Amino acid sequence: MRAAVLHETGQDKLEVLDDVEPTGFGPGKVRLRIRATGLCHSDVSAMNGVLPQPVPFVPGHEGAGEIVDVGDGVTGLSPGDRVLVCWLPACGGCPACRRGQTHLCLTGFMNAGTPNFRRSGGEARSRDVFGFAGTGTFAEEIVIGAGCAVPIPDDVPFDIAALIGCGVTTGLGAALTTAKVEAGSSVAVIGCGGVGISTIQGARAAGAAQIVAVDPVESRRQAALRFGATEAVDPDGLADARTRVTAGEGFDYVFEVVGTSATARTAYDATRRGGTLCVVGAGALDDFLRISMFELFFDEKRILPSLYGGGDVLRSYERAIALWRAGRIDLAGLITHRVRLAEVNDAIGQMRTGAALRTCIEI
Structure with missing residues (x-):
């Protein structure tokens, strides 16, 4: 498949590669085809080194799409389900989760040092590619934990769902x-x-x-x-x-x-x-x-x-959708606002046709 990859920290352009595949699919995981993704400023901060991130990596953590396959033990999710990507999932059992501070759960960071993708050529070390925040939504498909895939109602478009996933x-x-x-x-x-x-x-x-x-x-x-x-x-x-x-x-x-x-x-x-x-x-x-x-x-x-809105992210998603449905917040207009001049625009544009990505870019 194709993915946009940053090879070295500090580079300002991404390279679209066609020899990348998601790795790690198995029990407790889902495979997701990305239908919309946004470039959050945190992605840019990882690209320029403000936020620590191993390289090479696929940026992107605001995403939404359709589940392609589910691993053993996954319940409540099925192929074809429409979901948004939650880059900071809650485990439900750690002290932070038990206190109701699920946005402070560190489970989502435990696999930050594990490659999310692999290239088909080159030596073993050079084949590994990471995904930003354990996701990497600037790709046609990703493999994430089931807790990172949050079902969205049918009336919520993928591009709006992607923005709800973070910004x-x-x-x-x-x-x-x-x-x-x-x-x-x-x-x-x-x-x-x-x-x-x-x-x-x-x-x-x-x-x-x-x-x-x-x-x-x-x-x-x-x-x-x-x-x-x-x-x-x-x-x-x-x-x-x-x-x-x-x-x-x-x-x-x-x-x-x-x-x-x-x-x-x-x-x-x-x-x-x-x-x-x-x-x-x-x-x-x-x-x-x-x-x-x-x-x-x-x-x-x-x-x-305030990290990720400072509260239970699942409830926060529901609140955002409710406010959007009621006309209290404008999310369609936000997509237009976020499509701005960005160095990665050309690279993402190349991916749209083959990957069916709709991109919301903001720097």
Whole structure:
């Protein structure tokens, strides 16, 4: 089959190969034909080395498709079922799962160092290919654990389901589950890619009165306004927006959706005393946020990291679908927003005809 492969960390282009096959099919596993996939910024972070990932690897962890085959012991799933890919499945039995924090289950990371694909030629070591986050949805087919394949209703298109598999769930969950945005509150969202836009939609669904979108890219600022932001500014305009919207006090909630210490510090400064800073962006291991012990104590700002939306992902999927059906969030428009200029666009375009992939690209 064909798959888009990154050979070395730091490269900005993928090579579409036709000699790749998924490996590991057996008990407890399913084989899935990918019908739609998205490029999340986390994939880009793995490509450029911000997030650790063995190479060579197939990017992609936002995906949806049809089950081709199921291994022994798999129940509740059958060939032909429509599913989305859950890159962070819950085992149900670890301490985190028993506490109800299924998004903190580490089971999904246990096989991160195991190759997901193999090339048919070359020496043994060079034949192994990994899949990002244990998946690798930039391929025609993948093999994943049964817990990673979540059935979707027939009325949910594959491309929308793929986005629910990560970006939508992450952004909505940050606003609704982690931060618990209150009706009538003021919100600022720094970073208006796919996850940032989903955070804006979550804040709007929660009833926030003012939502200020912050992004250096004009097209993203305009998109943020279409998706529910009450105003949009470039980073240099944040201080003025804070003065106008909050009389200089600071926002009730500020969401950092970039993943750098610089933007996190900006978000902290834009949060009112006693307010909430929610860190959504995935950053580097060696990028440290500096906050003095005095301001940490004196400002009493809540600093809340949000991983994958901060809650039970299966319930989060259901919530996203319910809000979409009710017209409370726009996911079709989000797909259009996410199709942007990207170095991988040409490579993915080559795959569409043969692999029947519909790709939602965002950098």
